[in-house]
Amino acid sequence: MREAIPQPSGDDREKLLERAMARHHYAGDSLIEILHTAQQLYGYLSPFLLKTVAHRLKLPPSRVLGVATFYHLFRFAPPKPHSAAVCMGTACYAAGATELMAAIEQCHPDPAAWSIGAGRCLGSCGLAPVVICDGRAMSRVTPSEFEARVKAAG
């Protein structure tokens, strides 16, 4: 007899995750695909979600956590409404990405609303320095342009 699934919520996401696990026959070697589906559904992998997947796939929670933390594509905190990633590739670095990052941190975007980080070369080196802001590329970014973007976002 199967153990009861912990109930995180009353919405359809739980059913969809269960279907995804069933589609993979609750196979442990489908863990990455199932974690990917879980993240697509919930936006991130909470400890509760990781434990639920471990339970349903009959895997040790330490293995599920180990696999999830190995891959950079998984998130463990809710996504923030806004994000900015400053490219720190060679061309962007030479064009002042470090100074831009310092200026961005100085303009104090609301930490509850903004996720600020560094990224790798985006292949748009001729537009350096590049910032991916809310999924869109900003080219030849100056600190004042970024500050204006933060203010426009609210």
Ligand code: FES
């Ligand atoms: S180094 Fe920044 S886009 Fe290539």
